[in-house]
Amino acid sequence: MKNLKIGDKLTRIPLIQGGMGVGISLGRLAGSVAKEGGIGIISTAQIGYREADFDADPEKANLRAIDSEMKKARAISPDGIIGYNVMTALKEHAAHVKAAVKAGADIIISGAGLPTDLPALTEGSRTKIAPIVSTDKSANVILKYWDRKYKRTADLVVIEGPEAGGHLGFKKEEISEYTPETYGEEIRRIIQTVKKYGEKYGVEIPVVVAGGIYDSSDVKRVLDLGADGVQVATRFVTTEECDADIKYKEAYINASQEDIRIVKSPVGMPGRAILNPLMKRVADGVKIPHTPCHRCLAKCSPADIPYCITDGLINAVKGNVEEGLLFCGAKAWKAQKIDTVREAVQELFA
Known part of the structure; x- marks a missing residue:
């Protein structure tokens, strides 16, 4: 198995913990996963829901919590790899990305739409960026856009399949049409597309697969397809360290x-x-x-x-x-x- 390289940091296992909102993936869970050698991810979706002023001023409450949850994660894993999931669909997407950079995010992963402005929002920082894609078409669109507009490419790509939780990057009818075999072929196509852009920029872009990864057989299946790692969310909900009730x-x-x-x-x-x-x-x-x-x-x-x-x-x-x-x-x-x-x-x- 490969380790995932994020900036000057290296994982011990090729694992990203998926960002789950509201409040499922906060500092405790992200810090605990990072401590075990994976990449811990904090979800910014309504992250400030426990703040006293959340009802009156959710924007300020969320921005404050973005910083405080990173501090909690760093206290658990000072040298681990910790980042944020910031949904493109959020009203305050841009403000959340900037707050995540300021808080010291190693990486920002963004989906629920195509994160076209992510390079601009993180420009000049050490924070790495990763789009979430579900099809080869969406991978081509976002990587081509970043290439033409910003003259750069992704630092990592997350492929989120039809067995994922939460909002899905498919039409309802597409979800039932895919089989493990047909989606495996889609994964292979996306990997080749990402490789093409990696070669253009002289870098290796890790590709991580998410959705339906629950045990070691699932991990083996996607690594055998050529993926560099896995993103796992649901499996971590039923852990002691998960931030949910x-x-x-x-x-x-x-x-x-x-x-x-x-x-x-x-x-x-x-x-x-x-x-x-x-x-x-x-x-x-x-x-x-x-x-x-x-x-x-x-x-x-x-x-x-x-x-x-x-x-x-x-x-x-x-x-x-x-x-x-x-x-x-x-x-x-x-x-x-x-x-x-x-x-x-x-x-x-x-």
Whole structure:
């Protein structure tokens, strides 16, 4: 197995811990993964939800928490590789990227749209940048754009497949059409595209695969396809170090394979989540009352949404799993117990 090189730092295992919001991937989880030799990722999505002024001024609360959560992670792993996941779809995407750079991010990973402005927002810093892509087409679009506009390329590329959790980079009908074999071919095509840009700039761009990576057999499968590493999210939810409430973790343990469904987010994007009372009411067409706008997603219209994604995700992370949005990967049903980050890493790289 290769180690992943991020700037002047090298992982001990080819692992990135996926960024999960709201509040699932914060400083404790990211620092713990970095301590074990992987790359720990903090999600900036409504990261300041626990701040006293979050309801009144979510922008300031989030920016403050971006800094404080990095400090928590660094306290756990002073020399580890720690970065942020900053969704392109966020209203305050640019401000979050700048705050992440200021906080000392080793890397920023960005998806939920194409992060066209990421090179400009990080210019002059030591922070490395990585787009999330799901198809060879999207990989070509973003790498060609960065090449032409900024005369640079990615430092790393994350391929997020159809078995991932949360918002997905596919149309709903595409998700069921892909098989492990056909998506394996898509992964190979993306790797070749990335290699082409790496050769142009005289660098090696690591390619990391995410979505449906739960155990060592999944790791082996994508490494055999030619990937340099894996990004794993769902597997780390049921660890002691995960920043979510214990009831959130137990929801994964109690879920069956049939409970995991493709749902529509309030902004129309497909996502994967555990079917619970909230999702059942939404599926029945019930409009859920929500709090005043917390300025999360750029394309959200508060007057028109069936429910508030911020309310749903905050309810979930705080343990209100009946009224919460429980995003998860396709293999969340495999969770059987609460263990530690170290045990999860050992299982992944047995």
